Amino acid sequence: MIYLDSAATSLLKPPAVGEAMLRALRCSASPGRGGHAAAMRAAETAFACRQEAAALFYMEDPEQVVFTMNATHGLNIAIADTVTPGMTVLVSGYEHNAVMRPLYALGAKIVEAPTPLFDAKAALAFFREHIPQAGAVICTHVSNAFGFVLPVEEIAALCRREGVPFILDAAQSAGALDIDFSALGAAFAAMPGHKGLLGPQGTGLLLCRDVPRPLLYGGTGSRSAERDMPPFLPDRLEAGTQNLCGIAGLLEGLRFVRKKGTARLRQREDALLRRLIRHLKTVERLHVYAGENQSGAVSVTADRADCESLAARLGERGVAVRAGLHCAPAAHRTAGTFDTGTVRFSVSPFNTDREIDAAAEIVKNILKNW
Amino acid sequence: MSALILFRSLSRAQQGVRSLSLGGVPAQVMRAPRAVSERGCAFAAGMGEKWLDEALAVLSRAGVGHEGAFLSRPDGTWEEAAR
Numbered sequence: 001m002i003y004l005d006s007a008a009t010s011l012l013k014p015p016a017v018g019e020a021m022l023r024a025l026r027c028s029a030s031p032g033r034g035g036h037a038a039a040m041r042a043a044e045t046a047f048a049c050r051q052e053a054a055a056l057f058y059m060e061d062p063e064q065v066v067f068t069m070n071a072t073h074g075l076n077i078a079i080a081d082t083v084t085p086g087m088t089v090l091v092s093g094y095e096h097n098a099v100m101r102p103l104y105a106l107g108a109k110i111v112e113a114p115t116p117l118f119d120a121k122a123a124l125a126f127f128r129e130h131i132p133q134a135g136a137v138i139c140t141h142v143s144n145a146f147g148f149v150l151p152v153e154e155i156a157a158l159c160r161r162e163g164v165p166f167i168l169d170a171a172q173s174a175g176a177l178d179i180d181f182s183a184l185g186a187a188f189a190a191m192p193g194h195k196g197l198l199g200p201q202g203t204g205l206l207l208c209r210d211v212p213r214p215l216l217y218g219g220t221g222s223r224s225a226e227r228d229m230p231p232f233l234p235d236r237l238e239a240g241t242q243n244l245c246g247i248a249g250l251l252e253g254l255r256f257v258r259k260k261g262t263a264r265l266r267q268r269e270d271a272l273l274r275r276l277i278r279h280l281k282t283v284e285r286l287h288v289y290a291g292e293n294q295s296g297a298v299s300v301t302a303d304r305a306d307c308e309s310l311a312a313r314l315g316e317r318g319v320a321v322r323a324g325l326h327c328a329p330a331a332h333r334t335a336g337t338f339d340t341g342t343v344r345f346s347v348s349p350f351n352t353d354r355e356i357d358a359a360a361e362i363v364k365n366i367l368k369n370w
Numbered sequence: 371m372s373a374l375i376l377f378r379s380l381s382r383a384q385q386g387v388r389s390l391s392l393g394g395v396p397a398q399v400m401r402a403p404r405a406v407s408e409r410g411c412a413f414a415a416g417m418g419e420k421w422l423d424e425a426l427a428v429l430s431r432a433g434v435g436h437e438g439a440f441l442s443r444p445d446g447t448w449e450e451a452a453r
Contacts, residue, residue, distance in 0.1 A: 032380040032411070035401035043399065047384040063381050222379045224410030235379050 002355045004276075005320045006195065007144055007172060007297045007346030013198045016252040020045075021200060024248035030241050032221025042244045049251040050234070053205055056258055057181040057189070066206040066237045067247060071171040072098040073215075074190030074206035077237060078167045079138070081212035082187060083108050087135035092123060092150050093334030094143035097327045099169055103138075117335045118291025120151045127155045136165045141173035145326040145344060146289050146335060147273070147297035149177070156184040171195065174205075175257045176266055176296055181207045188212075196265075196296075197257060199250030202243050208233055216240065265349045269296055272347040272356055279360030280345075283367055289335065289342065299335075299342035305370050307341040314343070317362045321345050373422040373451065374414040375429065376402050376437045383413035386434045393428035395421050406440050406448050414440075422451060 003011050024045060029038035031046040050062035059065065068074040075098045083089055085107035091099060093113050103110050111130060115122035131137060137159050141152050152168055159166035168189040170179055175196025181189055186209065193203030214229045218239035223230045230236050257265065277290045277298050285303040302310055311323030324341045325332050332338040345359070375397075377383040383399045390397045395417065402412040417425055419441055429436060439451040 032413070040399065043380055043384065047381060050381065063379075063385065220379075221411055223412070226409055230379065232378055232382075234381055 002319045002351075002359045004345045004347060004351070004355075004359055005322050006348035006351075007147075007326075007344060008322050009194050009201060010196065010198050010348050010350075011320075012348050012350035013200075013249075014252060014256040016256065017198060017200065017249040020252045021245045021249040024245045028244055028248065030221075030244055033241070045244065045248050045251060046242065049247050049254065052251060052254040052258060053207075056175075056254060056262075057179050057207055058183065059181050059207065063233050064208050066208060066234045067242055068190070068204035068206050068237075069202055069243070070194075070204040071169065071190045071192040072204075074188070074204050075099055075138075075167070075169060076102050077206055077212060077215045078188035078190055079103060079106065080215055082136045082165050082167060084135070088133060090127065090130050090134040090137045091330075092127075092139045092143075094146065094148055094150065094331040095138070095140055095328065096144055096169065096171065096331075097329070098171070099138050099140070100330055112330060112334070114334055117146055117289060118148050118293050120149070120293045124151045124154050128158055131155075131158045131162050131164055134164050136167065138167040138169065140169040140171065141177065141179070142171075142295050142297075143328070143331050144172050144297070145328045145331040145337075145342065146299050147172075147294040147346070148291065149173075149293040149295050151293075153184065156186055160185045172296060175253075175262065176269060178262050181209075185209070193246065193250040193253065197250060198253030200246045203246040203250045205250075206237065208237075211236060214239065260349070266295070268349040269347050272349075272351050272353070273298060275353060276345055276347065276356045276360060279357065280363065283360070283364045285367060285370075286363070289337075297344055297346035299337070299344045301337060301340050301342050302367055302370070305367065307343045310366065311343050313366050314359075314362065317366065319359045319362055372416060372442045373419045373425075373439065374400065374402065374406070374416045374442075374448070375422075375425060375439050376406055376412060376414045378412070378435070378437055380413045382434070382436075383415055386429055386436060387415050389432035389434050390415060390417075390425055390428055393424075393432070395425045395428055397421070397425060403448055406438065406450075412437075 028042040031043040113126040174191035193199035397417040
């Protein structure tokens, strides 16, 4: 199989990830739930994971790193803490349902930036104009559907200047692009563990500047005699037993990313993506959505070929991609692909040039006979 | 005789022990005795009594907050260290 669906989940991972998970399953209990060796081993793993994440995202305090189930979980915490019903919330035109649905559920007044694909300047201009009227700003770092890299450093700077809370959706960028959480001054950054951080599914991180309201209430292994959740992080947001096996795997993913360096990983991904785009652009009747500010993923539409059918045909030929709206209907509306959907190809540093060449050739052959 | 420094949470105790280790103080994370953790489950840094003063100084320098220091009595109970 040629796996080109890493924007959904990084199936290709360092071997240490799976090994650590199995070790944790066999030898580790739960952090904070006992003082015996198995519980303390678990505690060491969890703390090491917080430390590794804090170092990767330039944070001084590992206690500001909260474990979540996924990016969606983190975004729900961040949004519930920041947004009130009727509040004007400014978002990019490329947001995922992980942002949009919580906002709709809360009754926020959503203002989307309807700016063209890969036009970072236009996006920034829109944010510059509207941030002063916003109660909060939420922006994806990279569009999961198109790989469009939004100018989040500049947007965050505008938010700091205006005193508007900024929430970063780093679902597609964590591990792939450099993120300096301290410099951003964001209220929160949410990310999954199972994409660019190369950990397993069911893991995520929420980086917190302050101490938010909990989304879940329950046992934390601390201040158990009190009725309220502990007023400090990470305990305040980590009710219930943690996914320690997942955290053990995530720790190894983070170690890999830190060891290789995000710059090197991005360079590799960029080279693969550019190679793929070059090939796809030579395919007749294929529209390739490519631009300068692009990372990790490229979407295509084909004349006369339904995106789901094309993805299914690719799957039959051993190429794993994702078709449809990618849980980001807002992004597809903005890009003009809502009615058709797209086929998304997304790379990881573990893909090879040969795989890219072969996948493009398969696309070409399928469409030749469509 | 042994001593312990009480922390608000497991992760804070881990931060504390990490700072102590960097400061040359041997200590380990342990569950706090119920008698010293009025608010319920808590974690502490355990160490030999002779290290307590130095440990508190290291934590102060590192900016790692704690919730009290205790010494063991010969009968196995704990008393707050008068510091």
